[in-house]
Structures are given as C-alpha cells and as structure tokens.
Amino acid sequence: MAREGCCSASLALKSREKVSEMAGRPAKPTNLLAMTGQLARNPKRYASRKGEPRPDGPLGDAPDRWQPHPEAFKAAALYAEGKSTNEVAALLAISWEIARDLRDVSQNADKERLCQLWDEVNVMAPWLTSADRWVVESICELKLRERKGTIKPGERAELGRLCGKCGMNPSDRTRVSTLPKAPRQTERTDPREVYMQRKKARAG
Secondary structure, eight states: OHHHHHHHHHHHHHHHHHHHHHHTSOOOOHHHHHHHTHHHHOTTTTGGGGGSOOOOSBOOSOOGGGSOOTTHHHHHHHHHTTOOHHHHHHHHTOOHHHHHHHHOHHHHHHHHHHHHHHHHHHHHOTTOBGGGHHHHHHHHHHHHHHHHTOOOHHHHHHHHHHHHHTTOSHHHHTTOOOSOOOOOOOOOOOHHHHHHHHHHHHHO
16 A cells, blocks of 8 residues: 555656646747647647737847947958047047947957847747847847857856747757648548448458
C-alpha cells in the first residue's frame, strides 16, 4: 500500500509540473499560427482570438532615431583631421548639438548595427507587424549587447523570452511554411462500405 501511495504521489507531482510548464508557456503570435496552419486546423481552440486587433501594416524599416545622420561620415572625416565641434557644425551647417553627437563614433556604429539587426529580424520573422515594433526594438538592443559581449544574464534571459513571444525560437521556425497548402479532401468513406469490405475479407 505504501508503494502504491508513493507512485500515486509521484504521478500527481509530475502532472502538476506538466500543467505548470504549459501554463507558463508563452502564447504564439496569431500570424505565426496562421502561417503554420494551426489556426485553420483547430479553430475552436483559438476562438477567443477573434476579437484580437489585426494590424495591417508590416514591421517596416528601423526606427528613425537609429538611422545614421546624413552628415555622419563627413563629420567623422573632419574630426579625424582635428576639427573642433564648433568647426564641424559650421562647415556642415548643422547645430552644435548634432555635431557633438556625431563626434561619438561608437554611438554611430551602434546605430548602424541596430539597423542591421532590425533587417535580420524582419527577414527571420516575416509575420511580425507594425504593432510589434516596440518589442523588436528591445530584441535588437539586447542582441547588440550580446554580440558586443556586454549583456547581463538577466538581459540574456529577457532576450530569449522576447524572441519566444515573437515566434523566433528554433522550434517555431521549423513549423513556419510560406508554401500554399494542398486543399483538404472533403470526401469521406461510407462506414457501411468499410464494414462490408472487412466482412468480405474475413469471409475469404
């Protein structure tokens, strides 16, 4: 009896762990469910998403604040010649504040890398829309820290969580397909015919 009780307790514990794991699993984006066919195969399961906002616009280009300034390369060349911030501002006809910002070469390089990361995400996750821009901004900023080797453990965990929410982890990518699916056959075999065929096979 003690052994049976122990087994029952173990099964109950595993069941609770499984439920807990499923409860903590992030929901997949609806666009991803549509591309993988899960939305069409099980419409009742996702019936609660019918009222979900449906943004029409694509993810789009990287934020404007990440775009390099048109005079960034000229400013870098002038600073390399030993020009001061006032001189650069006057020569390029820009404000002193912009000239000061352009002096930070590392900041300009980071902006260019952020734009490249944005383009990578846009290619990797084509189901993302304009409503996901803020999330993708965070993904790109955290990914840049990871590539620079300055990311913290908590930030790395957050990066993985955000990627999972956007359907960008390996298990989700393997289920994405942009190829048109073959139409499902609607014809069904008559159960009576199946029964008669099996009866004949047994008789023979």
